Amino acid sequence: MKPVAGALGIVWALVNLILAYYFLADAFIAKTAAREGILAQASLLLGGLLMGLFALLVARVGVRLIRAGNAT
């Protein structure tokens, strides 16, 4: 079960990394965020950074679970 949970964790982390990328890119590119001001852009930037960071941490745990196999 551990490898399955680890693999699912990695998939979820990858999806979140993609979302984090769009958040980060849109912090600089999206005109809607630019119109709403620096707070909206900063929120996208911070949200994207945090999502990316935590997604990497989940991916790391997922890899460890896969490597551990079903050992207790």
Added chain:
Amino acid sequence: MGAALRWVVVIAAVAAGAFGAAQIVQQASSGQQPWDPELTDNFIFIKSIPFVLAVGVAVGLLRGRAGSEERRGELVRRFRPGTVIGHWIATIGFVLAMPTGMWQYLGGVLSQDAPAPGGQILLDLFRPIPLYWIYRLHYIGGAIILFSVASFAAYWWTSGDRALIPPRGQWRAHLSVFARGLPRRLGARIAGPLRLDLRRAMPAAKRFTYYETAFSFPSWTIVIALITITGLVKAMRYVYPIPPFLLYWSSTLHVAAMVLIFIKVLDHLRYTLARWPMMVAMAKGWVPESAIRRVLEDDVQRESAPAEPVPAREPAGAMTGSER
């Protein structure tokens, strides 16, 4: 509240829910409503909310008060079936509501502007799915979360169970152990303003780790309350005149809460996947006592602070006094 009375409340809530659902479906399918599928779904959602909350409260009341500690040899019961099922029901709600909510936000941002590099790929990926289906799934997920919130709130209120938050007067102690587990520089930065003692010795927790009581559960409560309240305001906007100022802030905070929930889910997965006995406990309710004891002891022993061992007679991680 007696068991018989609780059942009466549940049967009344379910009967009212079934009657309400029949009326809502009858109205929606009458052919008399002039709205498009998206708005029709919104009306179905907003009309069903009182019934969803009522059934949730009734189910929470049905669970009643806690039982005593349960053991099966080396195994201790960490969660009752109601908690395990409730957790997974909430998970299904989030799995439906989160991606659909994210698409409503991100798709909107990408569509209005020149998309970020690669954004067109995402837009093309979702183009075949009618927008009202995205909203429909979001409303279904939202209704499941509302049921879950009502159920857990009613249960915690009536059971008197407060194990998931620090006892009165213990917040600083719990926060101290939590801050000690953070990366050193971050922990020190938090400790200063909150006047936390990072060297404070604490015994291993008996049920939930200090991370869970000081940070995880309180922050879950805040973000779920925020997304629930703002979501209700947003959902009400077609049936009740919401002041534009309130609607603007509800929309903004709803998105902020959504992003926080994405981060919270990642943090939850990071924490529990790395502590496998917690995953086992939330899947089966039961967990080997030695395994969960290790998790609870590791929580206080990451630094050099001395920790009092858990007395051998008290099963670590088992339900005691009240059911969680």
